[in-house]
Structures are given as structure tokens and as C-alpha cells.
Amino acid sequence: MPNVLVLGAGGRIAQQATRMLADNDADLTLFARDPGRLTDTPASARVVEGDVLDRDRLADAVAGQDIVYANLAGDLDVQAERIVEAMRKQSVQRLIFITSLGIYDEVPGAFGEWNRRQIGGMLPPYRAAADTIEASSLDYTILRPAWLTDTDEVDYELTHKDEPFKGTEVSRKSVAALVADIIASPDLWPRSNLGVNKPGTDSDKPSFL
Numbered sequence: 001m002p003n004v005l006v007l008g009a010g011g012r013i014a015q016q017a018t019r020m021l022a023d024n025d026a027d028l029t030l031f032a033r034d035p036g037r038l039t040d041t042p043a044s045a046r047v048v049e050g051d052v053l054d055r056d057r058l059a060d061a062v063a064g065q066d067i068v069y070a071n072l073a074g075d076l077d078v079q080a081e082r083i084v085e086a087m088r089k090q091s092v093q094r095l096i097f098i099t100s101l102g103i104y105d106e107v108p109g110a111f112g113e114w115n116r117r118q119i120g121g122m123l124p125p126y127r128a129a130a131d132t133i134e135a136s137s138l139d140y141t142i143l144r145p146a147w148l149t150d151t152d153e154v155d156y157e158l159t160h161k162d163e164p165f166k167g168t169e170v171s172r173k174s175v176a177a178l179v180a181d182i183i184a185s186p187d188l189w190p191r192s193n194l195g196v197n198k199p200g201t202d203s204d205k206p207s208f209l
Contacts, residue, residue, distance in 0.1 A: 167197030
């Protein structure tokens with residue numbers, strides 16, 4: 001397994017992915033602003049406290065990695081710029097980056113209207129982050145999950161950037177499993193931008209809301 005840097009390692013998807021990767025003997029570096037949020041940290045993992053916006057700290061963490069997996073929130077546009085910059089500096093090519101459904105107004109029907117009302121105002125920096133990554137020379141896979149659940153299952157389907165988004169929800173465990181699969185097979189979904197949802201969940205809004 002490759003050397004993997006997990007940015008935003010304290011997040012719930014990232015922590016599930018970390019456990020899956022550790023089970024497959026990945027060499028993990030966990031980068032988090034608050035390492036205290038990490039639970040069940042694999043004994044072999046290296047934990048780095050830091051902020052993605054700290055250029056020097058991020059570049060040091062990227063050095064020597066094979067794959068960078070970013071699962072962040074907030075000012076994602078600026079964070080994406082910093083990540084692309086650090087990866088170029090350290091000659092690291094493979095990036096897996098989580099954004100959100102709706103950044104291309106690709107969610108159809110009543111659910112699309114509902115989704116825009118709920119989170120439409122939050123999406124511009126997520127779209128800008130995806131644009132920055134796609135404009136780079138990196139070997140990226142961008143994932144746009146549906147609304148997230150804590151259901152203990154792996155059940156997902158994918159849509160491409162130029163296709164209407166399907167479904168309304170997906171489990172965090174499913175997204176984590178997809179990330180782990182891509183890391184285990186880095187040639188999977190190169191320079192791709194994918195929607196992720198649970199099949200059969202088409203509705204006006206997620207079932208849990």
C-alpha cells in the first residue's frame with residue numbers, strides 16, 4: 001500500500017477511511033487541526049497537528065507521500081489552492097478530494113430545488129475548489145457525495161460531472177469505502193469528477209429529514 005496523507009483526518013468520513021486503510025497496511029499520516037478529535041488512531045499512523053492554510057506545515061506533510069486524500073470543510077477554495085501548491089512543490093501527483101453535490105447545479109427536480117434552498121449559498125467555494133483542482137496537472141479524483149448518513153452499509157453508485165446527479169443520500173461508510181478502494185488502486189478514476197449516492201434513494205429530499 002502507498003504512503004497516504006489524510007487532510008482533515010478528524011472528520012467522520014476520514015476516520016472511517018483511515019480504519020479501512022490501516023486494515024490494508026497503508027502507511028498513514030493523519031493531518032488535523034485538532035488531533036484530539038481522532039479516535040481509534042492506528043498505532044502505526046503518524047499524527048501531525050496543523051492547518052492546511054499553513055504553507056510550510058502542509059508542504060512538510062505532503063513530502064514523501066504517494067497519495068493525498070482531502071476531506072475538509074469551510075473555505076475549501078483557499079484550501080484547494082494550498083493543496084495544489086504543496087503537491088506541485090513536493091512532486092506528488094495523486095489527489096482524492098471531497099466536495100459536495102450541487103456545485104454544478106447538477107441535481108435535478110424537486111430535490112435539486114430543495115438542495116439549493118438548503119445549501120446553495122454555501123457551495124461557491126466548493127465549486128471554486130473543484131475548478132482549481134481540475135485546472136491543475138494533478139491526477140485527481142473529485143467526489144461529490146449526496147447528503148450523508150451514519151448507516152452501517154456500503155452501497156453506492158456513481159455519476160459523472162456531465163450527468164444529472166442521482167439519489168438524495170449516501171452513507172459516510174460508503175464514501176469512505178470508495179476512497180479506500182481508490183487508494184488501494186490508484187489507477188481507478190483518474191482525473192474524474194464523480195457524484196456519489198445510494199441507489200434507489202430518489203425523492204424530494206433525504207429520508208432522514
